[in-house]
Structure formats: structure tokens, C-alpha cells
Amino acid sequence: MKKIVSLALAAVLALGILSGCGKKDAATLQIAVPNDTTNEARALLLLEANGIIKLKDGAGITATKNDIAENPHNVEIVEAEAAQLPNILKDVDYAVINSNYAINAGLNPVEDSLTIEGSSSAYANILAVKEGSESSDKVKALVAALESRQVADYIAEKYDGAVVSTVENPGDGYDASVDYAALAGQTISVAASPTPHAEILEVAKEILAAKDVTLDIQVFNDYVVPNTVVEDGTVDANYFQHVPYLDDFNAENGTHIVSVAAIHVEPMGLYGGKQTNLDALK
Numbered sequence: 001m002k003k004i005v006s007l008a009l010a011a012v013l014a015l016g017i018l019s020g021c022g023k024k025d026a027a028t029l030q031i032a033v034p035n036d037t038t039n040e041a042r043a044l045l046l047l048e049a050n051g052i053i054k055l056k057d058g059a060g061i062t063a064t065k066n067d068i069a070e071n072p073h074n075v076e077i078v079e080a081e082a083a084q085l086p087n088i089l090k091d092v093d094y095a096v097i098n099s100n101y102a103i104n105a106g107l108n109p110v111e112d113s114l115t116i117e118g119s120s121s122a123y124a125n126i127l128a129v130k131e132g133s134e135s136s137d138k139v140k141a142l143v144a145a146l147e148s149r150q151v152a153d154y155i156a157e158k159y160d161g162a163v164v165s166t167v168e169n170p171g172d173g174y175d176a177s178v179d180y181a182a183l184a185g186q187t188i189s190v191a192a193s194p195t196p197h198a199e200i201l202e203v204a205k206e207i208l209a210a211k212d213v214t215l216d217i218q219v220f221n222d223y224v225v226p227n228t229v230v231e232d233g234t235v236d237a238n239y240f241q242h243v244p245y246l247d248d249f250n251a252e253n254g255t256h257i258v259s260v261a262a263i264h265v266e267p268m269g270l271y272g273g274k275q276t277n278l279d280a281l282k
Helices: 004-021 039-049 082-091 099-104 137-146 150-157 193-207 225-231 243-253
Strands: 030-033 068-070 075-080 092-096 125-131 185-190 214-219 236-244 255-267 269-272
Touching: 030 039, 030 082, 039 075, 039 092, 039 243, 075 082, 082 092, 082 099, 082 185, 092 099, 092 125, 099 193, 099 269, 125 137, 125 225, 125 243, 137 185, 137 193, 137 236, 137 255, 150 193, 185 193, 193 214, 193 236, 193 255, 225 236, 225 243, 225 255, 236 243, 243 255
Parallel strands: 030 075, 030 092, 185 214, 185 236
Antiparallel strands: 092 269, 125 236, 125 255
């Protein structure tokens, strides 16, 4: 009889253990972050700045979730493609989302984020070109258009702090060293993310059109193709990334793409999914 009871008790315990396998601890909070190297680090630094985690000393802008030294709130870092984060927001407790993807998903980074990073120039979005073409009239004309007062004003009015211009002294949209007469009738092609980059480029397009120069804006929804088409010469420039991402891309892919101008910064924000505020992290 004792043997039967013992066997029954063992079976119950085994079933209990098996039923718990694969289940997340109810106290664990999931925070989704971008899975590309520089943006994941940027997200983790935002979480650290808000006391949610602590990274190992020196982790910096190449940090991954493996560099978390202290996790006092028992959070689980979920890595996902940056463009997909707004789509999975409802399935996690929180997500750290790039402002361009947040805006494209109908989120207002200033009003909807629970916390947002400062406008660090280290993450300014840049105009990038194939090394060796930096001094061409096409590139200089595009830089001047993007560094114009018209573009700076458009960014301030359109995005109201969700996107911030980093151009210190905006000009009239034209470069005095460019031979616009020789450039007339030509096309400048640029690869861009849809929001806000392609929208901002529409302002530059009008500036260039006044000189009979056509700006061909090609929209991409990923972080790879815009660089490969610049590297292979399919397009003249791209406008979608920041320098830390570009440096990492060049190192990994053997490409030769360089920054020619810093145009704006998109503060990264922490958004609530299943959680509507930060109370669960206090």
C-alpha cells in the first residue's frame, strides 16, 4: 500500500513539473528590442538610463542582452527585427522602438512613449554615399538641399519633437560650388526609409526641382538593401541610418560607404504593450 501511494505521489509531482516546462515565470516582464547590433545596444542603454537594467562596464554601443550585469526587475529581453516591433508590441509588456517605425505605425513618440532618449548626435540619421563620390556635384547638391532652412522648418513643424534636426546652420538649399547649370536635366537617386526620411526628401526634391534637377526617391522597408544599392552603384545615396549602424555594416560586409551629412535624430522610445505604464518596473 505504501508503495502504491509513493508511486502515485511521484506521478503527481512529475506531472506538475512537466506542466510547468516552457512556461514563462508570471513575474517576468518581456521587453522587445531591435535585434541589429547598434540599435539593440541603443535600446539597452535607454533601459539602463531608466534603472531597468545595468550593463557590464564598457559595454557601450555594441552591447547585447548578454552584457546585462544586473536585472533587478527580472525582465526578459526579446530580440526582434526593428521594423516588426510595432507589430509585436501587443504581445509583450514593453518594446523599445525606433521613432521612424513608431511614427509609421501611428504612434507619437513624444506623447505615446513611456520614456524617450535624448537627442544624441551620435545617433543622427545621415546621408551616405559610396566612398569616392563625396565631392560630386550630385552629392553636394543633395547635401545642400537637406541642410536647408526649408527642411529644418519642415522637420520642426511636421514631427513636433519626434524627429529633431541636427543641422546647426541651415542654408538656402544650394551650394555655391555646384554647377547647377551643368546638373540641370540630371537625376539624383536616393534610397530611403518611408518615415520620416522619404517625407523629408520630398522637401529636398522641391528645392532641387527649382534648378531642373530630379530627385528619385526609392523607398525601402529594411536596413540592408539601401546600403547594398549604394555600394553597387544602383543609387547615388541613401538616407535611413546613423553612423554606428553604418560602421558596423561596413565592417561586416566589406562595403565602402561613408557619411556626408548628419540631418536629423529620431529619439528611441520605450512603449507600453501589455503594460500601460512603468509601474511594473518600479
